[in-house]
Amino acid sequence: MKIALNHKSPIPLHIQAEELLRRMIADPQFQNGKLLPNEIDLANQLAISRTTLRQALNKLVYEGLLIRKKGVGTKVADAMISSKSVNWLSFSQEMKARGIPIKNFELHVSWIYPEEVIANFFNIKTDQKILKLERLRGRPEGPFVYFVSYFHPRTGLTGEEDFKRPLYDILQADYNIISELSKEEISAKAADKFIAAKLETEPGSPILFRKRFVYDQADRPIEYNLGYYKADSFVYTVESRRG
Amino acid sequence: MKIALNHKSPIPLHIQAEELLRRMIADPQFQNGKLLPNEIDLANQLAISRTTLRQALNKLVYEGLLIRKKGVGTKVADAMISSKSVNWLSFSQEMKARGIPIKNFELHVSWIYPEEVIANFFNIKTDQKILKLERLRGRPEGPFVYFVSYFHPRTGLTGEEDFKRPLYDILQADYNIISELSKEEISAKAADKFIAAKLETEPGSPILFRKRFVYDQADRPIEYNLGYYKADSFVYTVESRRG
DNA sequence: GAATTTAATATGTACAAACATAGTGATTTA
DNA sequence: TAAATCACTATGTTTGTACATATTAAATTC
CATH class of the missing domain: 1.10.10.10 (Winged helix-like DNA-binding domain superfamily/Winged helix DNA-binding domain)
Structure with a gap:
């Protein structure tokens, strides 16, 4: 060593x-x-x-x-907790593991000036454009999740990548960035008009809202991700053992 | 001060x-x-x-x-209530740590025949009564969470305990049971009439629903817990590192 | 007046040094 | 022999000091 x-x-x-x-x-x-x-x-x-x-x-x-x-x-310490492997599957891998066929409804790439929260998380100024990736995904019958991702400039992503490949593959294989640590916040909220339209449901209907902060090997922020899941379409499981 | x-x-x-x-x-x-x-x-x-x-x-x-x-x-930090998977504080301890005053609105103890799911989890027959504990808790202004707990007979709980004490204290101090492992499933759903009434909100409004399976030192099931959180009153945080 | 520079302020990083305390095992003592 | 003592080792606590860096606001310059 x-x-x-x-x-x-x-x-x-x-x-x-x-x-x-x-x-x-x-x-x-x-x-x-x-x-x-x-x-x-x-x-x-x-x-x-x-x-x-x-x-x-x-x-x-x-x-x-x-x-x-x-x-x-x-x-x-003795090794423990096994929810990691589950947590670290990408969306498509996770669905595949459950045998759920996935359809990509929308995929939209843009360069935007970050909001303050995001700039703050990335530790950059708000006058520098960053890559925004929006994805609407679900079953063949209809979408059930809307993702919005923001990427730190340091990822090197150009927006020209083939985003049908798993994102974490792209980052690791092409940009040598390994997502090492992720912090997530899960809460429930009502769908606003925009989200309701995307998910083909009614405004006010329950949504599982997941914020995800992803860091690289050196604990530097690389991705800020928001996920809006139609209620009952998604269950988040956590396993924890007393330390 | x-x-x-x-x-x-x-x-x-x-x-x-x-x-x-x-x-x-x-x-x-x-x-x-x-x-x-x-x-x-x-x-x-x-x-x-x-x-x-x-x-x-x-x-x-x-x-x-x-x-x-x-x-x-x-x-x-903003006093949005959050729970760390790492952290084994009980609900009341956690709220206390954040300086959030807690009010207990309802506390109801009963002995019931378990539903099949629960009997299955506990690995018992449905003809044996078990302890059910319902609690409605929140801030002084109003309730924001409704808990339902079912306990395995092996816990020895009589229903006469002082449930104002932290539950895990009771189990550990009086019955020598240590909650060692917990598995949780978090999802969103709409409030039904019963839950809406309890939480003083509208039927159909978004709820963060948390199922919790708790095991003892020997990985034997001891508690089956359901939590219904009013949307935006609770954020569940998870931190995970690639294994 | 707008842009730049500068100063003040607060947290971030890092070092060196000293003493306290818990555990372990060897040595001495009753 | 069993108990008490002692020395050793490793972490725990605490201080004082110094400089780095991000942020904000005031002062200066163009």
């Missing part, structure tokens, strides 16, 4: 250390309750201060990936 | 600071996007170092209760 950080890089050292620790966690070498190197040694090896190393460790402890014990050491 | 920490206490200063910050978060004074005092001033007021204060702040930022912005300041 490469055990050195780039002190010249603009990426903060504690972020780099965190990434390295994540790789260590994945390493079978540290799997079965074996202890990681102690903080002082590890900090010395990485040529960073113990404080900075602890910043990285703290985050992973918060996430439940590491367990620290005073006077003893730090070890990798 | 008492704005002093006990430097003699064995409780670490950053924990005390965290508690104080939680109280500040609950304070209407800081509610509507107003900024908290800046870190340096606040640290001085509390007579602790900025580093120690930041230790407390970090935790609350991680929990999503505070939002920090470089060059601007720190503010309380």
Whole structure:
């Protein structure tokens, strides 16, 4: 394992250390309750201060990936939670897995000036155009979900891509961007006129609304995604185990 | 607000600071996007170092209760109720942490013959009565969630318990059952007449519907829970990392 | 008057140093 | 032998300091 950080890089050292620790966690070498190197040694090896190393460790402890014990050491937590694989399937993969035939009703690509919320999430100015992708998808009988995606300029997407391929394939294969982390917010709301028209339903009818924030390997924002699901067309499942 | 920490206490200063910050978060004074005092001033007021204060702040930022912005300041996150899959706080604990006052509108205990779905989940016959717990809860202004829970006989619950205490406390403290694993399904649906009446809204209005399957230490089913949330009163957040 | 520069302010990153405390195991003591 | 003590190790807490960077607003320049 490469055990050195780039002190010249603009990426903060504690972020780099965190990434390295994540790789260590994945390493079978540290799997079965074996202890990681102690903080002082590890900090010395990485040529960073113990404080900075602890910043990285703290985050992973918060996430439940590491367990620290005073006077003893730090070890990798027992693996848990399996909702990940389900969560990380793309829409089309997910439907395919359930044997649901998919029809693409609309696909619209445009370059727009981002709203403040989005610019804020992407950490860019509102005067820089970004790629917007709208998709209406569903069963052959009719649409049941309307997606809107916004992409950070750093993705390099031109808008000319073949969006019939899974999006995360395009990003990974053609632009070497791996969606690493996603945060989602699920809520219910009533359909407004626009959404109701798209989904061929009545304004005011219940919609499962899903916001999705996607980050890359370095925890940099790459996609902001909104999904409007017709009620009863979609169930979101989560499995969690006490830490 | 008492704005002093006990430097003699064995409780670490950053924990005390965290508690104080939680109280500040609950304070209407800081509610509507107003900024908290800046870190340096606040640290001085509390007579602790900025580093120690930041230790407390970090935790609350991680929990999503505070939002920090470089060059601007720190503010309380919008009080949209949210649930972290990571986090095993009960409903009331969670609301308390966010400083949202909770009112219990109804609490109804009964013994019923289970429907087939439930008997199936519990792996019991439908001719054995089980405990059903219905609760209507919300803010002082009005209810926003209606819960229905069914418990496996193995929990030992008699129905005489003080259900104002957190449920998971009762199970753990009095019956030595630890809820270890939960599977959830989230979807949207329209309120039927019964639910609409409970939640004081219109039939047909959007509802976030959450089914929850809870298992104990030995992966045996112990609770079947249904939650009907008024739209826009509840956001379900999930964070997942590629496995 | 509009555009640019500058200064003030607040959070972000990073280091070094010191002492506290919990766990472990070896050593000493009753 | 069993119990108490002690030293060692690793994490936990806390401070002080310094500089970096994003944001905003005021001052300056064109």
